[in-house]
Amino acid sequence: MQKYSVNQHLIETILAWVNSGEIAIPEIQRPFVWDSSKVRDLMDSLYQGYPIGYVIAWRNPNVKLKDGSLSEGKKVLIDGQQRITALTAAILGQCVINKNYQRVKIKIAFNPIEERFEVQNPAILKDKIWLHDITDAFSGKVSLLKLVRDYSALNPEIDEDLIENSFSRLISIVKKPIGMIELAPELDIETVTEIFIRINSKGVVLSQADFAMSKIASDTENGGNELRKAIDYFCHLAIAPDFYKHIVDNDKDFAKTDFFQKMSWLKTENEDLYDPSYNDLIRVAFTSQFNRGRLSDLVSLLSGRNFETRSYETEIAEQSFLKLKNGVNNFINETNFKRFLMIVKSAGFISPKLIRSQNALNFAYIVYLKLKELGVNSVAIESYVRKWLVYSILTGRYSGSPESTFDFDIKQISQKPFGEYLQEKEDGELSDAFWNASLPQSLDTSVASSPYFHVFLASQVKANDRGFLSKDVLVGDLISLRGDIHHLFPKDYLSKNGLDRSKYNQIANYVYMQSEVNIKVGNKPPKDYFELIKTQMQDDNKQVSGLSTEQELLDNLKMNCVPTEIMEMSIDDYQDFLTLRRKLMAQKIKEYYKTL
Incomplete structure (x- = not known):
């Protein structure tokens, strides 16, 4: 099976797809991390006719709508987000979210005489020799003729033909081609991950949580962009409580959401025993809600995958987003989170340096959330969570292939009383031989x-x-x-x-x-x-x-x-x-x- 196709597209076509939503930029790496000088250099490379590399897109599968018709899947960028975001910022004038989660504009200036690009600064704004913002040349509101005339009026001593030639080359940037490798929609995450790693010369490794985050963020119809922010912001706040004010000041829309209200308790929280990453949060929320342990299943379910018919249905996507939101809300809930930490501390683990296995901690939280959902007695929950945490650390249960072990354990917990399952594990792995020979x-x-x-x-x-x-x-x-x-x-x-x-x-x-x-x-x-x-x-x-x-x-x-x-x-x-x-x-x- 051919796993991909390779095509050249004009930059203006790519940008039109971004504007229409046909290409989703899911921010796998989350905020735009390039500094402005890299955006300037990208524009210069395009102006000079240098190649800027391929972008990689993975087309979402076609989804069956409620009326039986098919909706064609969007292309989701899995490599090249920074370059495409840079183009939307410099050419279309769109804001980007910087590493401090602020919405900012990146303005690139152009000197037609020296054919040079520079990041806009106060000195450039005072100098009439510069076109202060190249977005003006691409907006479509000003013709090339008017652009040249307006510039010549400010700089009458400059040869008009030279100006026209430079501006013409500038505007033609959007007619330059960019290569797109489009991965087939039927590929599984493991294959896509492997392709990404092999193509990406920087050696960047994408986790399945990255793909889950990209899937979440790209589905605006089901509120995925807000959910993705909730996951990111909670993890950031857990480490840096003073980030709370930053969100209030710079993301006023999110500050009005229920998610934000539910995580606002973190603004005065300095506990560092369990500082989850987005990988941890997604894994716990997904496993506790879906009774599955493989994040590739989450991506499929958020795409609307029907595992029986092997088709994709919009209703399954909607239900999956609702379940995941519920899982995230359970995770970030102040009572749940603090009570779980209290249980961990009551087992003697009072410092993060005493817990090397984040996955052992993650699954202990899954056990807590699952048993609470099943209505198990609160005293029993405390004992079970403590024992499972210590059992899994002593046996290295989640140190090898955590996904498959998560998947196995959650299915067992869902099918039989937890005490019965725990007893099975203790009988098999914590026998007298373990305590008397293996542990010493x-x-x-x-x-x-x-x-x-x-x-x-x-x-x-x-x-x-x-x-x-x-x-x-x-x-x-x-x-x-x-x-x-x-x-x-x-x-x-x-x-x-x-x-x-x-x-x-x-x-x-x-x-x-x-x-x-x-x-x-x-x-x-x-x-x-x-x-x-x-x-x-x-x-x-x-x-x-x-x-x-x-x-x-x-x-x-x-x-x-x-x-x-x-x-x-x-x-x-x-x-x-x-x-x-x-x-x-x-x-x-x-x-x-x-x-x-």
Whole structure:
């Protein structure tokens, strides 16, 4: 099957298609990111007769309307948006949305004597040698003859033939050809993505969420442009609350929408535990509403795809947009979002640095939204969400092929009680063999960002454990206030005894400890610094630690999963220490999981 056609079109034809809506510019990359000088250079290239590359369009499938007739699909630009947007700005005078989401005009001036383009500036506006805005030449309101006469009246000393020749070349820019690669409507997203990556010399990778966003934005009949903004703006506000005023000042139409009212709570929100990207938001909204996990299905459904008849129907497109809007509203709802974060924090994940897998967080939110929709008891929801989050982190459930796993899980959740499904997963993947053998083995790593170590720390936060050798300072405080991870067997001590980085940086050797305590421990072997601690307890001298009694010390070792044998250990015992501590850490994680 031929996957594409290649044609040359005049620039004026392309611009006419943009104006009529036959070509949709969906802003896959969202705001116009070119600076004005690149627009100037594009106009110069066209004037000089240089090629400006191909644009790639993917024709939407023809859709069956309610009366049975067919509506021909629009062409959606998937590559070349910046160039086409630049042309609409410079030639048609249309506003663009810049990277600050402001509507601005880009005005390009032309010097017919030097045949030179420049971005309009105050100096140019005072200089009659320039045509201040080339849009005037293309508007159709002024003929070439009048353009030349008006310019000659201002600059009588310039040869009129030279002026006419330059303006004639300028106006003929719209008669220049531009190549369009048009992809067949029956291609699936995977194929289109592959084609895009192979053609795009800049190595830009488009995700399926990009295509979903392009599909959403290009469907103005179903309010897709407003929905696309809602998704973008929410994600932006979640990271930068002060962006709220910017929207109010620069996008007054959107500021009047229900979407904006529903996300306005973000203007005073500084929580950074879950800052979703548009990819995350679309994935959660889609999966929770459609009971599907593949974003390619979302693009098909928004196009009106009937999976049974393999045709495209306008009613399916309308219903799909309504469902997606509902999913987005559920996602951005203040009560839902804050309650979900509260549940995540109640599992001990109080900082974004404790969660490496955004997909694990995404699916945990899907579980929350889905169970709430199904009317599950709120106390049960909290437990299920906590357990699923920790289970999926421990098993790396969404680290391989998240889409297919999302798809499988949401279908299971929709077909059987959640508790039953969770029990199946626990029986299969969190058996005694996992806790006693597999998990301790997984803790044998030097990677401080290991998800297993993060779960261990979350278990300490949930238990209100205190830092190593601390009387009052909690592990949670040390994590929140950017405390440091230190070594139980001091790094310098191990290094001097010939151990390399991968050996002394084992996570079983890591512990959250106050820096001032760590300084007093210094580079002594454990048996030496524990001797100091015991002496200070006898003398009631708290130079190293605030702990006063042997029982306090034993309790502190237990909550930090530090084997008591460490008090007599030196370099020869290091490997035995690591083995002992991994088992204790795994056991603590197991007990923690059971309490979720």
